[in-house]
Amino acid sequence: MPMAADEIEALIVAGIPDARVEMTDLAGDGDHWAARVTAESFRGLPRLKQQRAVYAALGDRMGGVLHALQLTTAVPVQE
Amino acid sequence: MSTDPDQIRIAELVGKSDVLLFMKGSPLFPQCGFSSRAVAILNHLGAEFDSVDVLQDQGVRQGIKQFSDWPTIPQLYVKGEFIGGSDIMMEMYESGELATLLEEQGVVKAG
Numbered sequence: 001m002p003m004a005a006d007e008i009e010a011l012i013v014a015g016i017p018d019a020r021v022e023m024t025d026l027a028g029d030g031d032h033w034a035a036r037v038t039a040e041s042f043r044g045l046p047r048l049k050q051q052r053a054v055y056a057a058l059g060d061r062m063g064g065v066l067h068a069l070q071l072t073t074a075v076p077v078q079e
Numbered sequence: 080m081s082t083d084p085d086q087i088r089i090a091e092l093v094g095k096s097d098v099l100l101f102m103k104g105s106p107l108f109p110q111c112g113f114s115s116r117a118v119a120i121l122n123h124l125g126a127e128f129d130s131v132d133v134l135q136d137q138g139v140r141q142g143i144k145q146f147s148d149w150p151t152i153p154q155l156y157v158k159g160e161f162i163g164g165s166d167i168m169m170e171m172y173e174s175g176e177l178a179t180l181l182e183e184q185g186v187v188k189a190g
Contacts, residue, residue, distance in 0.1 A: 047167050055150050062150040071166045
């Protein structure tokens with residue numbers, strides 16, 4: 001079973017409480033997702049560490065049930 | 080130092096190539112959209128690179144995740160340093176950082 005968008009989003013937010021997650025269904029098949037994760041706690045971290053934080057939140061699902069996740073990380077734009 | 084033979088082998092592979100892409104399939108026949116994108120980026124930047132097809136090698140396929148502390152493939156190494164997966168490659172390509180990195184490391188094809 002592929003993972004639903006809200007399930008993926010909930011896992012990310014559970015691991016990164018200040019994250020805002022935008023999910024996009026890339027192929028329209030509910031199985032190939034793009035996630036854009038924006039979090040203040042990413043500020044000052046290199047991209048590798050930002051993405052590692054997201055992967056850590058997703059645990060061993062990444063590369064398993066969640067095999068196709070395009071990931072973009074960002075810090076909120078300051079007003 | 081790890082004594083796991085797969086970890087030792089991966090370390091040797093990474094040490095041998097200036098630019099190394101762990102991918103699914105080959106640069107001519109990528110077997111996954113993310114690997115295909117990674118190859119396209121490197122080709123577009125004129126990078127000289129070697130690749131390892133993890134589909135042909137289960138030890139590397141599993142071991143690289145631990146080696147890099149990164150759960151997905153493709154994975155790019157430049158001069159022994161882990162750069163990231165295809166999303167990071169794409170961001171660095173779009174921002175020009177990847178071209179700069181490859182030029183600084185002298186791994187872009189002449190001409």
